[in-house]
Amino acid sequence: MAVTMKEVARRARVSTATVSRVFNDSNLVGEETRERVWTVAKELRYVPNPVGRSLSTRRTDAIGLLLPDLYGEFFSEVIRGADQTVQQHRYHLLISSSHNERSEIEAALQMMHGRVDGLVIMTPHIDAQTLHANLPKSLPVVLLNCPVAGNAFDSMSIDNYSGAYGMVRHLLAHGHRRIAIIKGIERNYDAIERLRGYRAAITEAGIQAEDLIEVSGDFSEASGYKAVETILGLSPRPSAIFASNDSMAIGALSALKIAKVQVPGEIALVGFDNIPVGNYVKPTLTTVNVDISNLGVQAVTRLLHAVREKNSHTKHQVILPTTLIIRESCGCPVEERSQYSAKGGDATASNN
Amino acid sequence: MAVTMKEVARRARVSTATVSRVFNDSNLVGEETRERVWTVAKELRYVPNPVGRSLSTRRTDAIGLLLPDLYGEFFSEVIRGADQTVQQHRYHLLISSSHNERSEIEAALQMMHGRVDGLVIMTPHIDAQTLHANLPKSLPVVLLNCPVAGNAFDSMSIDNYSGAYGMVRHLLAHGHRRIAIIKGIERNYDAIERLRGYRAAITEAGIQAEDLIEVSGDFSEASGYKAVETILGLSPRPSAIFASNDSMAIGALSALKIAKVQVPGEIALVGFDNIPVGNYVKPTLTTVNVDISNLGVQAVTRLLHAVREKNSHTKHQVILPTTLIIRESCGCPVEERSQYSAKGGDATASNN
DNA sequence: ACGGGGACTGTAAACGTTTACAGTCGTGAA
DNA sequence: TTCACGACTGTAAACGTTTACAGTCCCCGT
Numbered sequence: 001m002a003v004t005m006k007e008v009a010r011r012a013r014v015s016t017a018t019v020s021r022v023f024n025d026s027n028l029v030g031e032e033t034r035e036r037v038w039t040v041a042k043e044l045r046y047v048p049n050p051v052g053r054s055l056s057t058r059r060t061d062a063i064g065l066l067l068p069d070l071y072g073e074f075f076s077e078v079i080r081g082a083d084q085t086v087q088q089h090r091y092h093l094l095i096s097s098s099h100n101e102r103s104e105i106e107a108a109l110q111m112m113h114g115r116v117d118g119l120v121i122m123t124p125h126i127d128a129q130t131l132h133a134n135l136p137k138s139l140p141v142v143l144l145n146c147p148v149a150g151n152a153f154d155s156m157s158i159d160n161y162s163g164a165y166g167m168v169r170h171l172l173a174h175g176h177r178r179i180a181i182i183k184g185i186e187r188n189y190d191a192i193e194r195l196r197g198y199r200a201a202i203t204e205a206g207i208q209a210e211d212l213i214e215v216s217g218d219f220s221e222a223s224g225y226k227a228v229e230t231i232l233g234l235s236p237r238p239s240a241i242f243a244s245n246d247s248m249a250i251g252a253l254s255a256l257k258i259a260k261v262q263v264p265g266e267i268a269l270v271g272f273d274n275i276p277v278g279n280y281v282k283p284t285l286t287t288v289n290v291d292i293s294n295l296g297v298q299a300v301t302r303l304l305h306a307v308r309e310k311n312s313h314t315k316h317q318v319i320l321p322t323t324l325i326i327r328e329s330c331g332c333p334v335e336e337r338s339q340y341s342a343k344g345g346d347a348t349a350s351n352n
Numbered sequence: 353m354a355v356t357m358k359e360v361a362r363r364a365r366v367s368t369a370t371v372s373r374v375f376n377d378s379n380l381v382g383e384e385t386r387e388r389v390w391t392v393a394k395e396l397r398y399v400p401n402p403v404g405r406s407l408s409t410r411r412t413d414a415i416g417l418l419l420p421d422l423y424g425e426f427f428s429e430v431i432r433g434a435d436q437t438v439q440q441h442r443y444h445l446l447i448s449s450s451h452n453e454r455s456e457i458e459a460a461l462q463m464m465h466g467r468v469d470g471l472v473i474m475t476p477h478i479d480a481q482t483l484h485a486n487l488p489k490s491l492p493v494v495l496l497n498c499p500v501a502g503n504a505f506d507s508m509s510i511d512n513y514s515g516a517y518g519m520v521r522h523l524l525a526h527g528h529r530r531i532a533i534i535k536g537i538e539r540n541y542d543a544i545e546r547l548r549g550y551r552a553a554i555t556e557a558g559i560q561a562e563d564l565i566e567v568s569g570d571f572s573e574a575s576g577y578k579a580v581e582t583i584l585g586l587s588p589r590p591s592a593i594f595a596s597n598d599s600m601a602i603g604a605l606s607a608l609k610i611a612k613v614q615v616p617g618e619i620a621l622v623g624f625d626n627i628p629v630g631n632y633v634k635p636t637l638t639t640v641n642v643d644i645s646n647l648g649v650q651a652v653t654r655l656l657h658a659v660r661e662k663n664s665h666t667k668h669q670v671i672l673p674t675t676l677i678i679r680e681s682c683g684c685p686v687e688e689r690s691q692y693s694a695k696g697g698d699a700t701a702s703n704n
Numbered sequence: 705a706c707g708g709g710g711a712c713t714g715t716a717a718a719c720g721t722t723t724a725c726a727g728t729c730g731t732g733a734a
Numbered sequence: 735t736t737c738a739c740g741a742c743t744g745t746a747a748a749c750g751t752t753t754a755c756a757g758t759c760c761c762c763g764t
Contacts, residue, residue, distance in 0.1 A: 002466075002488060004719090004720060004721090005720065005721065006720080014743075014744085015743065015744045015745075016720085016721080016722090016744095017722080017723075017743075017744060017745080017746095018742090018743060018744080020721065020722060020723085021722095021723095021743090024722080028741070028742060028743085029742070029743080030741080030742060030743085033742080033743080047462060047465050047466065048466075048720085048721075049466045049719090049720050049721070050465075050466045050467050050720095050721095051403055051406045051407045051412065051466060051467075051719085051720070051721085052407060052719070052720025052721035052722090052749095053720075053721050053722075054403045054721085054749090055403045055404060055407050055719085055720075055721065055722090055748095055749045055750065055751090056720080056721040056722040056723085056748075056749055057721080057722065057749085058749075060403065062446070062467075070428060070431060070432035070435060071432070072425070072428070073424070073425055073428065075428060076422060076424070076425065076427060076428030076431070079422060079428070079431070079447070080422035080423070080449070083422060083447060083448070083449050083450070084450065087448070087450070092446055092448070092463065092467065093446065093447050093448070094414070094444055094445065094446055094447075095431070095435060095445050095446075095447050096435070096439070096444070096445070097432070097435050098435070098436065098439070110399060111442075111444065113399050113402075114354075114399065114400075114401045114402045114403060115402050115403075115414075115444065136354060250632065276629070277628070277629050277632050280602065280629055280632055280633055281632055282634070356749090356750060356751090357750065357751065358750080366713075366714085367713065367714045367715075368714095368750085368751080368752090369713075369714060369715080369716095369752080369753075370712090370713060370714080372751065372752060372753085373713090373752095373753095376752080380711070380712065380713090381711095381712070381713080382711080382712055382713085385712080385713080400750085400751075401749090401750050401751070402750095402751095403749085403750070403751085404719090404749070404750025404751035404752090405750075405751050405752075406719090406751085407718095407719045407720065407721090407749085407750075407751065407752095408718075408719055408750080408751040408752040408753085409719085409751080409752065410719075
């Protein structure tokens with residue numbers, strides 16, 4: 001159906017090798033011949049078949065992105081960063097999501113096998129075992145926000161620990177002494193690290209370990225709401241709440257509003273993630289910013305390096321910094337607040 | 353490097369043809385042989401090479417998704433729907449975005465060429481010309497929310513017209529007579545259709561065409577804010593505002609709040625898209641819901657049909673319905689309001 | 705006993721590239 | 735004049751599958 005190299009070669013009265021050379025910018029083909037091939041190719045609208053090429057070169061020019069989920073802006077931002085970078089390097093992006101079960105992950109890894117030159121894997125429920133067992137030893141991989149220790153893989157993650165630590169220190173600096181944390185999903189890596197940051201900041205401040213006020217949550221808005229009910233029952237009542245993510249902070253905010261507790265007047269409230277909604281609630285939410293799309297950019301950049309400089313590449317574990325976004329809900333004086341930080345675009349159904 | 357069919361064949365003492373047959377569930381291979389091949393394959397961790405297979409079958413088992421952008425939840429939802437559907441059918445998803453310029457689109461189409469069995473194209477700035485010129489005539493395509501008329505392509509779009517029409521009718525039903533619209537980007541397809549719906553509803557209600565109150569906007573929050581300044585200057589002042597999307601509605605809401613105009617008391621306000629933030633603003637935003645992920649699902653389903661039943665497939669232009677989400681900002685009595693409609697998951701940086 | 709047919713398996717030719725290797729031809733140096 | 739060499743081009747063998755076609759057995763009906 002489609003026109004092949006053979007046809008172009010025939011019409012340009014050269015061999016397929018020469019056509020191939022023309023299309024690969026090989027410099028050992030005569031100016032005149034090159035011209036002739038180009039014209040014929042253009043005439044026939046010839047486009048090299050990537051599959052044939054892949055078979056021959058053993059490259060696919062594609063990289064895979066394995067995600068646990070596709071809900072919410074977090075993943076969409078990761079994808080955005082990844083796509084952007086991949087395109088710059090003239091690669092392609094193969095996406096596969098919804099891999100939470102071990103079996104699903106294994107299946108996905110199989111499917112990717114042979115289709116991509118490298119893989120960015122983001123999935124919380126994975127162990128080095130499973131990875132090694134299902135990946136060809138030679139396939140470059142970058143782990144994104146995965147709780148895999150050691151240096152067997154390149155990895156890239158968010159500095160949850162420092163983010164949480166910094167945020168709690170901020171609250172402490174403003175005189176808060178009884179600071180509660182609403183925890184995230186128990187076995188979640190991010191949740192664990194954020195909790196660790198909280199504990200470190202508190203205990204370092206000389207507050208007794210038994211005064212850590214830890215309320216459980218599961219990253220959902222509802223759990224934030226519930227947690228506040230618990231917290232308000234405490235006595236003495238905490239003067240600040242650190243929610244392990246913004247969703248819970250927003251749930252908490254609703255609960256506090258209903259309970260007619262002033263924020264930040266009576267209780268300061270802060271979150272983590274810097275999701276856009278944080279700008280719209282009243283009071284606007286102080287939080288920890290994570291440059292998510294950059295996470296995608298960095299991961300892909302690193303991966304492509306591994307793919308292309310296979311021999312000189314050495315594995316690293318990178319931790320991306322976070323920044324504090326000071327808004328109203330922590331009760332800081334105005335001059336300490338961050339600028340309104342608009343995210344790239346609008347969430348609109350209009351594909352403009 | 354990787355183990356090939358040949359090796360498996362050798363060790364199982366059969367021909368490659370037989371191995372191939374085993375892996376393709378062909379029923380004409382003896383039970384015993386099948387077993388033997390399976391064991392050897394498992395032992396060697398053999399996985400068929402998709403590139404070799406593609407070259408031979410002329411299928412890639414992948415479909416492409418061409419997007420203009422990756423900002424915001426809209427696209428992430430489309431991707432989610434598409435990915436989900438694609439996986440169900442054991443296909444793969446190749447994503448490429450940021451195609452706004454004509455040249456970028458052409459480049460992207462080229463790149464996809466030969467890598468995918470079908471293409472879902474979503475891009476507002478494209479004409480049938482460009483498409484035909486850059487696509488192999490045989491490649492199945494589904495257009496998503498594209499302003500391409502005629503029946504040369506399968507297409508799928510949102511019923512912007514009816515959504516807007518219905519929403520304005522809703523306002524009219526509640527007695528509003530002076531209803532302003534904040535328009536979207538001038539040449540944007542969605543914007544045009546929504547405007548058309550507005551006009552139809554208004555004029556049908558017997559209101560003079562010269563009483564159409566049309567303020568321009570560009571789908572951004574800022575433009576919504578600006579538009580309100582204009583609207584408040586009007587006399588007599590409109591009693592309701594229909595913003596062409598939720599972002600502008602939210603911008604408008606801020607402006608109204610600052611101008612100390614009660615919503616919905618003095619002015620009713622409604623939007624379009626049903627973005628999650630609409631649930632968090634005060635008053636909560638009445639809007640038009642668009643089931644975005646379903647858009648992805650439908651498009652891919654249709655595309656796969658075209659791919660697989662190439663001969664029996666006939667082209668259709670599908671328009672997906674929208675629904676009204678009645679919340680507080682339009683001033684309806686409580687009992688008319690829609691249930692809180694939670695979207696699938698949380699926007700959290702925690703990959704849980 | 706023979707022919708026909710079913711059940712299984714092998715042979716080898718695609719599929720569309722790339723690339724090592726082997727020419728061919730002209731040119732400048734010896 | 736000859737030779738070596740550079741510049742260009744062609745030949746053909748991969749790359750890893752699928753699949754049409756051609757066997758080879760064995761069994762069964764006649």
